[in-house]
Amino acid sequence: MTNDLNINSLTPLSLSFYKKPTLKIAELLLGKYFVRYYKNKPLISRIVETEAYHETGDPACHAHNGKTKRNEVMFGPPAHLYVYFTYGMHYCLNVVTEKEGTAAAVLIRAIEPLQGVEVMRKLRGEKIILKNLANGPAKLCQAMDINKKTNGVSLLEKEIFIADNKSRKKFDIVKTTRIGISKGQSLPWRFYIKGNEFVSKP
């Protein structure tokens, strides 16, 4: 796999990015790099699918019924990770948005592995083919070593961050309804890169 990506050229997006409206951020995150240092080695991927969640008007949002121990990070300041545990074995990763006191976040549903693929395969399973390494919210957490230890981590630091992709090619964005939920199904708050093979469900 060709790879001209230089880790030193990647710097965390600034706080102002995370102060934009949640739906805007969900869309803007597509194509950006997601970087995670794991045992001093960078794992780098490209975000290809997201979903927005907001305490207001969204019954599927974990914060819809107020603050709890689990969702408290969502009520905190933006540019932090909200990681939650579900189905007894899986983690899912969100980017906290909106000002402190307002609970909202963007779920990262799928990423395209770019660098550190061997490490990701060690974390996921040696026989997993590239396409299936991180094409789902719990899979990408496993591949990038995201778990309860990384809940609440700031995205403005160097350990885990999101970086702009200046050389990105143009792509079309599909806006549609969210998946895997039973409430709030009509909201078109899911975004993905059209035609990208790493999207969780085409």
Add this chain to the structure above:
DNA sequence: ACTGCGATGTCCT
């Protein structure tokens, strides 16, 4: 290709 289901911890009613 599709469909059903078990795993298994934590939160909420």
Add this chain to the structure above:
DNA sequence: GGACATCGCAGTT
């Protein structure tokens, strides 16, 4: 006690 922002495997068409 039920639901859950899931996944992978087994079985079927």
